[in-house]
Amino acid sequence: MKGPRPCKDRMGFSNRSFRVDTVKLQHRYQQLQRLVHPDFFSQRSQTERDFSEKHSTLVNDAYKTLLAPLSRGLYLLKLHGIEIPEGTDYEMDRQFLVEIMDINEKLAEAQSEAAMKEIESIVRAKQKELTDNVSRAFEQDDFEKAKEILTKMKYFSNVEEKIKLKKIPL
Incomplete structure (x- = not known):
């Protein structure tokens, strides 16, 4: 197993659509976890166990981000170079x-x-x-x-x- 590559795309979320089929998302999450979960690497080298842990963490973070509408929307905005700074009000009416x-x-x-x-x-x-x-x-x-x-x-x-x-x- 290799270390995770820096990537903006979370779990194959390349279409950049806000609408997400949560059943497919969960299925993809489970597929990826079966490939990278640390439990499957307990008998491997320390390097592979470390990579597995990093990959698994990235998969968990991606799943949580894409599952919730708010975090998914903020992520999509970020992909388009737009962020909502923390602690600021965005010209609310x-x-x-x-x-x-x-x-x-x-x-x-x-x-x-x-x-x-x-x-x-x-x-x-x-x-x-x-x-x-x-x-x-x-x-x-x-x-x-x-x-x-x-x-x-x-x-x-x-x-x-x-x-x-x-x-x-x-």
Whole structure:
């Protein structure tokens, strides 16, 4: 086994389409892991075991990146030379920011499982809508629109994390 080559392409993701068949993606992931997983290299040389570990890590990272719409979209933007800098707001419109504030306030005030489920449902619906919109933006090669939508998706992803944390009993 040789060491991994530097490559921008993740798991044969050369068509650069936002739409991904997750069943095929999972199948490809499993195929690649059968080839490179460290468990299959336990009796090999240290160099081969190290290469196997590096390959396996790359395959895992690629799978995680391509599986989630937000990370997949950010990866596609990066392939086109566009990045959304961390910790910056991408010229978000006031109405959207008010919507996020309202959801965060509802989340902070939520005291029942029903209230949490309602917020979760709202966020899930918004993420689905944004995922559909970003898919269309990529299909039309409208990378600025995709960037704007992905920034909104990041906000909702942060809300999803807050929901998960609030659900965990301390």
